[in-house]
Amino acid sequence: MIDRACISLSSKCQLRCTYCHFDTHIDKKSVVEISETNAKKIIFNLLDYAKANQGHMKIGLVGSGEPLLRFKLIKAIIKMVKVIDKEHLLSFYTISNGMHFNEDICQFFFENRDIIKLCFSIDGYEPINDLCRVNATGKGSFATIMQSVELYKGVFGESPSVNATVHREILRHAESVLDFFEENFRNVTFSRLVDVESPRLLISKQDFQKFLELAQTRKLEMRQFKAKKYDCTMYGQLCGVGRTNIYFDNGKVYPCGRFVGNSKYELGNATDPIDEIERYMVSHITPCTDGQCYYDNL
Numbered sequence: 001m002i003d004r005a006c007i008s009l010s011s012k013c014q015l016r017c018t019y020c021h022f023d024t025h026i027d028k029k030s031v032v033e034i035s036e037t038n039a040k041k042i043i044f045n046l047l048d049y050a051k052a053n054q055g056h057m058k059i060g061l062v063g064s065g066e067p068l069l070r071f072k073l074i075k076a077i078i079k080m081v082k083v084i085d086k087e088h089l090l091s092f093y094t095i096s097n098g099m100h101f102n103e104d105i106c107q108f109f110f111e112n113r114d115i116i117k118l119c120f121s122i123d124g125y126e127p128i129n130d131l132c133r134v135n136a137t138g139k140g141s142f143a144t145i146m147q148s149v150e151l152y153k154g155v156f157g158e159s160p161s162v163n164a165t166v167h168r169e170i171l172r173h174a175e176s177v178l179d180f181f182e183e184n185f186r187n188v189t190f191s192r193l194v195d196v197e198s199p200r201l202l203i204s205k206q207d208f209q210k211f212l213e214l215a216q217t218r219k220l221e222m223r224q225f226k227a228k229k230y231d232c233t234m235y236g237q238l239c240g241v242g243r244t245n246i247y248f249d250n251g252k253v254y255p256c257g258r259f260v261g262n263s264k265y266e267l268g269n270a271t272d273p274i275d276e277i278e279r280y281m282v283s284h285i286t287p288c289t290d291g292q293c294y295y296d297n298l
């Protein structure tokens, strides 16, 4: 059963992170931004499907760019969800680079914290974060993201959940990077860097696993060590392709974000009913064995 969907709200971004895999996969300039009408239609379809299957649906409003650049759309979606989803079958999250964050946005996420969770991306202390997370002129993003973290803490009374993309430089400074996360955050999702060939950044699955084991010795809450679920091996444990996951971008549906732009892996049009998409998915994709990544296997 499909229980995880990700909707790409924008391919535009203020940053040019050197590892951003969407920059290598798709021509961002050719991507058509999702309209409010289509976004709402997709949410309706997901809710219909959840109701019909008596299930819950976790929906990421993230994608190939910076979601908070579509803050108005996020607000419109959540306003609609409050009206149509009385049984709370849908829950939402978004991941932001924190470059476009202010009091109003923070207040919105606080007031709607039972429906949508906000998470920030940060890779570690300043030189580690700014090695890759830079803007078009090469300026690092650390100072701004930490201001956003402080604003969040002031309103929520606790630190935000963060997503850290683990590359080779992080492994080289593993203890000090983990000190940074332990001192500043509690809930950290470490994601394995993928689709980057630079030897300075590239890491193996084994190295990533070793890093996770080291991180487990720290006072951090990490999803990799919670119950095993089908989502994604980059940040979770098991691959959900062909089983639980779908990804909406550029008017189409794909098995996960790494397939965007590959017409061979289109599962349907974005506004198709979800049971139709599921029928196509199960007849065309054989899920990989536990522990493997469908995309890496290709």
Ligand SMILES: C[S@@+](CC[C@H](N)C(=O)[O-])C[C@H]1O[C@@H](n2cnc3c(N)ncnc32)[C@H](O)[C@@H]1O
Binding pocket: 013, 019, 020, 021, 022, 062, 063, 064, 065, 066, 067, 095, 096, 097, 120, 121, 163, 164, 165, 191, 192, 193, 194, 195, 196, 234
């Ligand atoms: C594509 S971004 C979109 C949201 C937002 N712009 C951000 O950076 O948080 C979502 C997450 O994907 C991660 N990411 C980007 N490129 C990656 C790669 N090559 N391998 C693994 N994770 C990557 C980012 O670090 C970020 O945490």
Ligand code: SF4
Binding pocket: 013, 014, 015, 016, 017, 020, 021, 022, 064, 065, 066, 097, 133
């Ligand atoms: S902020 Fe996110 S979308 Fe933008 S370049 Fe960095 S990883 Fe990619």
Ligand code: SF4
Binding pocket: 231, 232, 233, 234, 238, 239, 240, 241, 245, 255, 256, 257, 258, 292, 293, 294, 295, 296
């Ligand atoms: S194919 Fe790989 S990247 Fe995609 S969801 Fe599965 S484990 Fe994650």
